[in-house]
Amino acid sequence: MKPMIILTGPTAAGKTELSIGLAKEVNAEIISADSMQVYKKMDIGTAKIRLEEMQGVKHYLVDELDPSEEFHVARFQEMAKNALKEIYAKGKIPLVVGGTGFYIQGLLYDIDFTKEDGDRSYREFLGKKVKEEGKEVLHKMLCNVDPVSAEKIHPNNVKRVIRALEFYQVNGFPISKHNEEEAQKQSPYNFVYFVLNHKRDILYDRINRRVDLMVQEGLIDEVRKLKEEGYKKSMVSMQGIGYKQVFEYLEGNMSLEETIDIIKRDTRHFAKRQLTWFGREREVTMIDKSKFQSEDEIFKYMLEILKEKGIYHG
Numbered sequence: 001m002k003p004m005i006i007l008t009g010p011t012a013a014g015k016t017e018l019s020i021g022l023a024k025e026v027n028a029e030i031i032s033a034d035s036m037q038v039y040k041k042m043d044i045g046t047a048k049i050r051l052e053e054m055q056g057v058k059h060y061l062v063d064e065l066d067p068s069e070e071f072h073v074a075r076f077q078e079m080a081k082n083a084l085k086e087i088y089a090k091g092k093i094p095l096v097v098g099g100t101g102f103y104i105q106g107l108l109y110d111i112d113f114t115k116e117d118g119d120r121s122y123r124e125f126l127g128k129k130v131k132e133e134g135k136e137v138l139h140k141m142l143c144n145v146d147p148v149s150a151e152k153i154h155p156n157n158v159k160r161v162i163r164a165l166e167f168y169q170v171n172g173f174p175i176s177k178h179n180e181e182e183a184q185k186q187s188p189y190n191f192v193y194f195v196l197n198h199k200r201d202i203l204y205d206r207i208n209r210r211v212d213l214m215v216q217e218g219l220i221d222e223v224r225k226l227k228e229e230g231y232k233k234s235m236v237s238m239q240g241i242g243y244k245q246v247f248e249y250l251e252g253n254m255s256l257e258e259t260i261d262i263i264k265r266d267t268r269h270f271a272k273r274q275l276t277w278f279g280r281e282r283e284v285t286m287i288d289k290s291k292f293q294s295e296d297e298i299f300k301y302m303l304e305i306l307k308e309k310g311i312y313h314g
Helices: 015-026 073-089 101-108 120-133 135-145 147-152 158-171 175-183 200-217 219-228 243-250 256-280 295-308
Strands: 002-008 028-032 093-097 189-197 284-288
Touching: 002 015, 002 101, 015 028, 015 093, 015 295, 028 073, 073 093, 073 101, 093 101, 101 189, 101 256, 120 135, 120 158, 135 147, 135 158, 147 175, 158 175, 189 295, 200 219, 200 256, 219 243, 243 256, 256 284, 284 295
Parallel strands: 002 093, 002 189, 028 093, 189 284
Antiparallel strands: none
């Protein structure tokens, strides 16, 4: 089994600095598992790693797509697998770094997303139906064909209800059955899955300060420039936290103060959801930073675990 290291955790937990030290020590190259850093021209709002911060460590899936392109889990998986081939061919170890847990899961367990290709005409039909008859009607349709999913998906989450109905329409069996089968998969990699975390008050303080710094560094101008270049608020890339709120501000729907507060609030909520996700994952090594005296101690602890797994020989 080929080696793989994962370093993840909520936004602002301090993954970047640690990832560089780790990559240099274990002879690794980094694959970014971030749904936003893949886009060019979007640097400040994504807290993208700068060239000088990389310290010569090669990064994949950073600055690779135009903001007009769609990036989703299947696309991530395809691009990340190409990066893996390149890294293994050099005799190096892939270090997957980022906070998008669904992407990491898809790569780590080689989940099959091909069955999830949709039926556009049926999706349009459902979209029209929800506008005319309401979301409860759609949820009732889901109850009839996939009660397990219907129980898990709130009627207000129309996008997920449509996806589940579409899956059933295309494949003839429920998406809940597909998800259950995929969740039982074993990883084809010899891996260690590190999850960095902080005490909640420290993490939230770091998030608030990070947002203030983004605004100081020119987040508003970054989004204004993207808007002027013709990128639309409806694009996948512009749904990222920071971008969608600044779009609202630029359209005169919010004051600057409100915008900053909402970015902070939404980022804190996002961090909470990330932690819930990572807490549910199998075989993770949780690292509570408050239990260590220094970054150096964390680093040594991680290397010990990698030695035990036979990934690092020091």
